[in-house]
Amino acid sequence: MMIAEAGAFALMLALALSIAQTGLSIAARLRRSTVLAGAGEGAALGAFLGVAVAFAALVTAFVTSDFSVANVAANSHSQKPLLYRIAGAWGSHEGSMLLWCLALTGFGAAAAGLGRSLPRGLRSVTVATQGMLGVVFLAYTVFASNPLMRLAEPPVEGRSLNPLLQDPALALHPPFLYAGYVGMSVVFSFAVAALVEGRVDAAWARWVRPWTLAAWSFLTLGIMLGSFWAYYELGWGGWWFWDPVENASFMPWLVAAALLHSAVVTEKRGALPGWTVFLALAAFTFSMLGAFLVRSGVLTSVHAFAVDPTRGVLLLMILGVTAGAGFALFAWRAPSLPQGGVFAPVSRESALVLNNILLTAATATVLLGTLFPLIREAATGDAISVGPPYFNLTFTPLMAALLILLPAGPLLAWKRGDARGVMQRLWLAALIAFGAGLLTIALVSPRKALGAAGVALGAWLIAGALAEILERVRAFRAPASESWRRLWGLPRGAWGMTLAHLGLGVFVLGAVFETTWKVEAAETLPIGGALDAGAYHVTLDAIEAVEGANYEAERGAVTVTRDGEVICRAAPERRLYTAGGQTTSEVGLCYRGMSHVYVVLGERRDGGPEPVWLVRAYWNPWASLIFIGPAIMALGGFVSLSDRRLRLGVGGRREARA
Amino acid sequence: MSWLPKSPKARRRLMLVAAIAPVLAVAAGLTLWGLSDSISFFYTPSQAEAARPAPGRSIQLGGLVAAGSVVKHPDGRVEFTVADQDAEDRVLFQGDLPDLFREGQGVVAIGAFREDGVFEAKRVLAKHDERYMPREVSKALKEQGEWYGDGQRPEHQGDVL
16 A cells, blocks of 8 residues: 555655756746757656546545545545545645645646747746646645655544535536636736746737637636535535635636736737736735635635644745735836737727726725725734625726626727717617516516616627627528528637637526525424425425435425425435534525525424424526536537637747747 | 817827726726625624624624534524633534534634524634634734633644644
8 A cells, every 4th residue: 555655756846846847947038948848848748747646546536535645644545536535635735735735736748749830938937837837836736735654553444525516517516616726827828928038919819819728717616516516515505606706716707807808919919918818817815815715725715625823824824925026026027018909998809808898897896895804914913704785885896897898899899989980780689688678567576677677788698699690690681591600610719719709608698696695494394294486386295315426315395385296306405424423404406497495494393292304495596607608608618619710820930839 | 079089099098098997996886896795794792792783784703613502403493602701602504514513612603692692603614724724813812911822732822724
């Protein structure tokens, strides 16, 4: 059983290789040597393989329940199902840092391997920067948070992973989230390289975009999975709580979304180079801030898991040094960056600038709200919390303004746009949106104007995205065959954008509808008792005891009826995990189209004439759209990523290789 | 528009400022309003005694659930006492307690005091993770010198803060 030692050694090796990667790449840049550059890239690949071996060793230790490894003993249990034994590898602070390093070196190796068409200097500096990030995070993992440490006296049984984390969505949530978080590191390295080389041009922006797209798409999926998990596992009937941990993942997402748009301007028009570089640095800074906030426990969160405040200080130092160096370089070099092309007030560029202003302002309000408890505590000593009312008041109006303007953006021409032309192309979409709002007021009770406006906004986004596609294929203006041919000829990038905007609309519809018109009911029910959630009648038919793999549960048999007709049967559970002595709720979900009946079985109350159970039932209309929307957005990101224009080399820059 | 600056560079800068200023003003205004109006204060029972938050004002009350104080009524109401070293408050909650709610452990109740001094909770929070206490609770208790850890994992007592 030397697997853990082999893994720990591989991790050490990866650290050494990252140092070599940095040194060789810097030397390659200084001496303009292809041999050294190749060696640096080789080291990047080696570092990735080293971390991969370490990670495989950790997963093996978890799968085989090797409790002589401290991390396994603290976070696993031999009776856990296989999936959760594997997921346990990233369920703790140490393991998740290793996953972070795996993603970091993986992206580093990918950037080194796929960067063949980059100018040599830019490529060497990128690989060197990525190497430095690798050194910092690997050193932290090896020396401060090594998951492969042995215990002197191994226990017979592990302490088990927190049962709330034993869930398929949450097993997958960290890998996606980290692929997103850490994907921004490549963008960060590219920005540093651009500043060092003093060139931020169309070719550079074209290189940054696919990495941003990939990271953003992964982050979208990661956040969506986390939200879906919170929705059905916490049993609170909600899917977003504006909790610091949620905000920590949302801020890099917002910045990356802004970066995606500003990079387009830099690529197509050479404008906003400094701003794009700034956002590229900011995106990974927010990722690191997120890692720090989540792990240090400085903010009170309902989702804090792998918290370890002593290590928080180290992470804060890494954040300070890395981001500080990046932004210092920016302050030094940015003034020498070239100025971009000019554009009229009404133009695609202006629309994208406005998009960036609004996204940045929204990010700032989220950041302030997230950190305000810390600021306030430092200033006055008061412990306070900033909850959903603050974010609804600040974030939502800014976003609403952004979404109202969104459909116009893609229809505007570069350089000088035609506002009247855009309005002509969007009148149908506006009519559809207006109609959707009116229909909502007419049909949905209780009548709520704000909710109807939100539905109109969602419809506006969807119709606007479709209008943009119709415009591109000149539908109804050119012959049908011509339109059809154009539709197939559309670049994937265009489809990606349309899908992302459409997904946003779908999400807005779901979020608004669910938030505005959800119905909640809670009662204590004896066997045979019933309660009503909206039009749905929820009857508790029976309670049975169930024995799971590593838990005991009470399972309710619940029948949901509407107007006397049986809609579905749900089986909400209340589980007691024997290993940790914790109870969790498994929500019973009935899907009604896009809407859910959501039933939570609470605790048993004795003391009355017969035992009763606390049962909560929610009617969550259109709730599926909340999760389908982001999935469509991420799909858009991946479709766009498959566009061959992004994969091709940077065209005119080839001479750099000669 | 003769009052606009002549050079395209200056014009662009003016345009940018014209676009940024209103967004910034709206964002700053909303933020200030939000931070003055929709934050909620955290108190332990003795801090609440000193601060006397107005009845009906939403606050967070945190402390330890006093041992033996939990009364679960068959109609779904729960009563329990949240205590720190010097004071305690009776909390009334209608609904399902969080999965990790235990006597002797730290909780945060979100809600408001009634006129009669009973705290009516809209939501009760315990942690997902049984190893840690809500941060404000552990901090406030530490300041009062009453910190035992929550007994489940003694080796973690030292580094909770």
